[in-house]
Amino acid sequence: MTPPDRASLRTGHPLSNRILQDFSADTTPVQRGGAPLRFGVNYTPTRGWFHHWLDFDIDQVSRDLDSIAELGADHIRAFALWPVFQPNRSLIRPQALADLAAVVDAAAERGLDVSVDGLQGHLSSFDYVPAWAQTWHQQNLFTSELVIEGQSAYLEAIASTLAGRPNFLGMSIGNEFSQFASPLHPNRSELTVAQADTWISTMLAACAAGAPGLEHHHSEYDMCWFGGEHSFTPALAARRGHSTTIHSWIFNGTSKLYGGMSEQSLRLAEYLIELGRGWSTDPNRPIWLQEIGAPAPHVSAEDAPAFLEGSLKYALDTENLWGVTWWSSHDVDTALADFPSLEYSLGLIGNDRTIKPQGHAFAKVAAEVRTAPAPARRSTALVLEVGDETLAPGRATCEPGGAFFEAWMSLAMDGARPSVILASQAGDASFLAARGITTVLTTREVSAGSAI
Template identity: 55%
Template structure:
């Protein structure tokens, strides 16, 4: 079980790559290591590393390796996201993919070949570093493929699958045997018709990644202290496991944070601890990586308000109450490591008219399935999730430890619940 943080540099945010200062990086990572965390997730800015389709800047790659070495000196593993892509509401795409040179990120053969070369280069450069965990293709790159993005790069689910397989293979070519994966936002699980599917998330790559953000309607419906809010991350972990062919496939809670005002600052520490403990009650959880390490300096303009204060540390590198809360949970777990018991009761996810799989709107906050899961969780049931096709398969149920199933329509909902979908 790994406990880590998504590294957001305290000086200049991700623009630090323009004025890379290894001493600043070391100063950022010292308190992360002192907190007892064991890994960071790192975000090179794609346009700065590959400014031309056939140019991957050697100096930028060297700086990434230097950052990884600084992390190793502090006992920190490093996972690297390649295609940035999208970060905190800002898009960072190379000029050779936009405007006059616009190429579809997912279907244009030269663009895909260039992305593969870039990811292979990063992976190969890090392949001999013992603390290099592996590559994530990019941060929530799925959001480019569909609305509500203002200029989507449209692709079908089949085209997305081909893109994922090609780029994951490139990472493996660069660094064989490391943990290479892909990651999307919750549109993967909640947005009907989205071309990045739950099957892609739970079937491709070394493990499944989930990103949990309660500003998606969960906190608005259930409050900052509601069981559905504090267990939203655990819900996504369990929802993802329903789609995995391998019942022991690991899941990485790769992003989760306490966004204000949905989670008031006065409650951030309690939310952090409750979220982490709920996730640790899920079997086959590989790790928990908090978003993020440092607050965004308010001298930087135009971020959505909630993005400024998500750090475990201030922009001045002082630990905040949420940092201490996460450190306590990690220390408790390491003092008494355990495997959670199987979740024996599973909520059945039925197919619907959207297609061969379940209707994703039902899984989103306010959907009948989501609200039924939340109601069961509030009663202390510890619900798992099982697809309807697997609920009738004794071997499949037994492999996951499921002994009882319940359908959403059988779960009474609180009167305040607002159901849609």
């Protein structure tokens, strides 16, 4: 990736000199195994947000897709709304499936591939659960046989509807659906780690039954990596599905502790990617940075282009990265009520379809990264100790401010380009060789200042 125009970075920002120096140095290239890095956006419709499925208008969608294509994106992540598509357990609406197929076809006309999330589930602070699984019909969303039957049929129906389209990449089960299992959720569906594993495997099998041979995923949010009591564990995130999906949001405490334009915030996606790699048992498993954005007020509108370029510079310096999908394509219409304030301005494109400064920054990076060679392998690894590696009860050490987070960031800011390995892998010479790791460090060594 070539250095960005210096005018696009704020010269008055405390980190501007560091960022400019980093970009001016030789940067690590990003083409993976001959396959160009994928660069896309999470599609947020301008008219009606995801409620647009209720009064679907392909002309409006097509205009949205035109503006996305202007950015140089090569794919979108599209979201169905579960209650709209399956309002009754035995009714998967043919018209909703046809509307989704129309989106995929319109994307193909503009050179855009599409990955589809089925169980929404949860989007932008709102939950969407059909009536047949709640209130008087209250069911556990992960363990009820009736719900599992309905979910499986629904995901298979979407996948089979789209399976013949060459620009259909595959499915994600749903957007951060595991948040329904969080101890913090007001209407929690409790389950064990073993039950979470069974549910993920069942849902992925339904996707594969509908669209064999395509790339099917499940997506997780921070609680998976940081919450010791959460049933959806890092091991499940990094070992189930086609690739490990990463959702990087600095409002997880990073910006509060360190600042929105701090090195810690700029490196959060890189850190989460390496954390996900550390939990994988496959040295070559693909990783998809499925969500990353510049949320206000954690990042100001003025700083958003620099945040995009700075955070992606670090994220792109990682191995086995399939691609980046920025959140989001378009701003949410301010006429819609009750969203958290940050949700309205996350788009690369305004709600009027005008490309914003951070959209221009995205287009610039997109044009530069696809033909660059692969980054150098990371030969230094920090050992992660969390107790039982199936349950990961000690994973809070990985959250912003935690001992492992602090140690990894310290190494990164000293130029070590650290990766992550589990304690069980630290003595496995063949695994370390497969990863290209020659230096293994502990958090105690880093904290003592004896690491480098």
